[in-house]
Amino acid sequence: MIKRVVDFFGDEEWAKQRRRLFYLALVLIVAADFLVSREHAEYVWERLPGWSAVYGFGSCVLLIFVSKFLGHRIGLMRREDYYD
Amino acid sequence: MTDFIHPALLFILGALPIPFLRGSIGKAYLLLIPTLAILAVLTMEPGSYGEARFIGQEIVIAKVDKLSIVFATVFTVMALIGTVYALHLTRTGQHVAAFIYVGSALGVVFAGDYLTLYLFWEGMAFASAYLVFAQGGDKAIRAGFRYLMVHIAGGVCLLGGVVLHRLATGSSLFGPIEGEMGVAVYLILAGFILNAAVPPLNAWLTDAYPEATVTGAVFMSAFTTKTAVYVLARAFPGTELLVWLGIAMALYGVIYAVLENDCRRLLAYHIVSQVGYMVAGVGIGTEMAVNGATSHAFAHILYKALLFMGAGAVIHVTGRRKLTELGGLYKSMPLTVTLYMVGALAISAFPFFSGFVTKSMVVAAAGQDHRALVVLALTMASSGTFLHTGLKLPYYMFFGKDQGLGAREPPGNMLVAMGMAAVLCIAIGVFPRPLYAMLPYPVDFEPYTGLHITESLGVLMFTALGFVIFLRALDPENKISLDTDWFYRKGARYFMWLAERPLARYEKAVSEVSETTALPFLHGSAREGFRIDLNGVDAVVNGVARSILGGGAALRRLQTGVVTHYVLAMIAGLIAAAVVFAVAWR
Numbered sequence: 001m002i003k004r005v006v007d008f009f010g011d012e013e014w015a016k017q018r019r020r021l022f023y024l025a026l027v028l029i030v031a032a033d034f035l036v037s038r039e040h041a042e043y044v045w046e047r048l049p050g051w052s053a054v055y056g057f058g059s060c061v062l063l064i065f066v067s068k069f070l071g072h073r074i075g076l077m078r079r080e081d082y083y084d
Numbered sequence: 085m086t087d088f089i090h091p092a093l094l095f096i097l098g099a100l101p102i103p104f105l106r107g108s109i110g111k112a113y114l115l116l117i118p119t120l121a122i123l124a125v126l127t128m129e130p131g132s133y134g135e136a137r138f139i140g141q142e143i144v145i146a147k148v149d150k151l152s153i154v155f156a157t158v159f160t161v162m163a164l165i166g167t168v169y170a171l172h173l174t175r176t177g178q179h180v181a182a183f184i185y186v187g188s189a190l191g192v193v194f195a196g197d198y199l200t201l202y203l204f205w206e207g208m209a210f211a212s213a214y215l216v217f218a219q220g221g222d223k224a225i226r227a228g229f230r231y232l233m234v235h236i237a238g239g240v241c242l243l244g245g246v247v248l249h250r251l252a253t254g255s256s257l258f259g260p261i262e263g264e265m266g267v268a269v270y271l272i273l274a275g276f277i278l279n280a281a282v283p284p285l286n287a288w289l290t291d292a293y294p295e296a297t298v299t300g301a302v303f304m305s306a307f308t309t310k311t312a313v314y315v316l317a318r319a320f321p322g323t324e325l326l327v328w329l330g331i332a333m334a335l336y337g338v339i340y341a342v343l344e345n346d347c348r349r350l351l352a353y354h355i356v357s358q359v360g361y362m363v364a365g366v367g368i369g370t371e372m373a374v375n376g377a378t379s380h381a382f383a384h385i386l387y388k389a390l391l392f393m394g395a396g397a398v399i400h401v402t403g404r405r406k407l408t409e410l411g412g413l414y415k416s417m418p419l420t421v422t423l424y425m426v427g428a429l430a431i432s433a434f435p436f437f438s439g440f441v442t443k444s445m446v447v448a449a450a451g452q453d454h455r456a457l458v459v460l461a462l463t464m465a466s467s468g469t470f471l472h473t474g475l476k477l478p479y480y481m482f483f484g485k486d487q488g489l490g491a492r493e494p495p496g497n498m499l500v501a502m503g504m505a506a507v508l509c510i511a512i513g514v515f516p517r518p519l520y521a522m523l524p525y526p527v528d529f530e531p532y533t534g535l536h537i538t539e540s541l542g543v544l545m546f547t548a549l550g551f552v553i554f555l556r557a558l559d560p561e562n563k564i565s566l567d568t569d570w571f572y573r574k575g576a577r578y579f580m581w582l583a584e585r586p587l588a589r590y591e592k593a594v595s596e597v598s599e600t601t602a603l604p605f606l607h608g609s610a611r612e613g614f615r616i617d618l619n620g621v622d623a624v625v626n627g628v629a630r631s632i633l634g635g636g637a638a639l640r641r642l643q644t645g646v647v648t649h650y651v652l653a654m655i656a657g658l659i660a661a662a663v664v665f666a667v668a669w670r
Contacts, residue, residue, distance in 0.1 A: 003418045010414040010483050029541045036534035042451045052542030059467035060550030067342030077563040
């Protein structure tokens with residue numbers, strides 16, 4: 001059972017189903033976000049359905065690009081023998 | 085004392101017979117000690133034990149309350165899991181070091197005074213350093229020495245603070261720091277946050293953990309930083325500085341993790357990030373925030389150990405640790421993949437995994453305390469956590485490009501240990517109440533609300549969307565990234581260059597000048613001085629002395645003892661005085 005689940009995520013033959021399932025999950029999450037109760041929401045953004053999707057995606061992109069900028073432009077990344 | 089057995093004692097004394105036991109008896113013994121320790125913690129009653137006076141200090145070997153019990157519980161459980169994971173080792177040195185390490189961590193958790201705390205604190209540093217040295221090889225030995233030196237420096241800082249604190253307050257009991265933040269308090273805080281790996285004092289962690297042995301790193305990931313979180317929660321709840329340090333840590337770790345190629349170094353950066361949540365929670369300091377920090381430490385120890393065990397299993401089997409050299413292992417290691425992913429989902433705080441019920445408590449506490457920025461920063465760090473430990477690392481390690489490595493599942497004991505941690509990660513996520521009941525304050529928090537679930541899933545799954553879109557940008561590179569260890573790795577080298585080149589040359593030039601010019605001059609002038617002294621000064625002194633002697637002899641001759649001579653002299657004197665008087669008066 002475990003092997004089949006792992007193979008589903010690894011094997012190329014399932015790529016299409018995998019992608020469909022993934023996009024379906026995204027749509028369902030955003031749809032569910034419109035349905036949940038927001039009575040106890042603390043902040044303005046929490047009252048906006050779908051903000052977490054936008055924030056999650058934005059955070060991910062920001063982290064990737066800030067890191068790569070620091071690594072390549074500011075020079076944090078060095079050759080492996082830098083300390084030798 | 086009868087109803088209390090110190091679990092630190094069980095581990096430290098229990099470590100002594102390990103080298104003499106072999107085979108299945110040895111293995112049974114290794115499992116017996118952590119099991120006894122778990123029982124000792126479960127049956128202990130709150131209170132103070134082992135109060136005494138030592139070198140004029142009041143010491144409390146063990147102070148037991150809810151906060152220390154919850155940390156001790158997870159420490160002993162983790163010790164059992166770590167021991168199972170290391171059960172296949174035939175060389176016993178690592179078992180001994182790990183037991184002393186765990187024992188010292190428990191010693192810190194129960195320490196009622198600073199002296200006891202300090203002794204166990206240093207014990208942790210030395211025992212854990214052995215787990216790096218045991219890896220062998222030039223890189224590990226160097227990293228081990230750096231690790232040891234950083235921790236000794238931190239320990240000295242702590243000791244200085246403790247001594248000053250004792251002088252200022254007259255008490256060395258360990259508890260919440262009250263009153264002004266003076267030098268003493270800052271030194272103690274510096275010692276603590278060094279072990280918590282707060283930037284810029286974080287680089288020892290990401291430097292040493294990837295170099296430790298496969299089994300040693302599992303212990304290291306669990307104890308040092310979490311002991312630091314415990315002492316911070318005990319002594320510094322509500323310290324505003326910690327909120328901002330915590331946020332910095334949470335983001336620092338995820339930013340560096342993007343650049344990382346070494347699998348365990350990537351996980352080590354995520355320790356920095358996750359401990360950031362705990363440090364921020366302690367800094368916020370409300371009951372809910374301290375509960376959140378404590379429960380997150382509990383969950384973190386288990387899932388982080390699980391992640392280190394997963395990465396360790398891959399290293400054990402393939403001998404490789406760089407993501408650029410790994411890939412395509414899912415076919416041959418499906419169990420390892422699954423167990424690793426449980427840890428990854430737990431650290432990412434997916435619903436029904438442990439991170440969901442603990443990390444969210446810290447974030448909710450920040451929200452309740454009206455700290456919008458903290459909420460946003462910590463949510464962003466959650467996205468980064470899933471991006472790296474849940475997506476990037478497993479993708480490049482287990483899936484991705486097949487490197488054709490002849491891998492297999494790791495030894496059974498490793499899988500069992502991972503299974504134990506995985507079960508706990510899910511159990512805590514599904515049934516959080518038993519953990520909540522152990523926390524220092526009553527819990528008024530419900531993790532499973534509709535909004536919380538959709539919010540978390542939204543952040544996480546759209547992070548996954550970002551990962552899928554920017555996959556190529558995340559390809560690991562065969563590089564290392566500079567961290568603050570630069571200052572003592574390169575900085576020390578520059579310092580040595582300064583000492584060897586300019587300073588040594590200056591010293592040489594100075595000594596040459598002194599040898600060729602100054603010294604002969606000094607010798608000559610000394611000789612001349614001696615001659616003047618001998619011929620001039622001595623001659624004058626001797627001359628004066630001789631004259632005085634001569635004068636004395638002449639005077640002695642005047643003392644005839646005949647009265648008429650004296651009368652004559654007096655008359656002569658009177659005449660002379662009269663003459664002088666007459667002449668001078670006129």
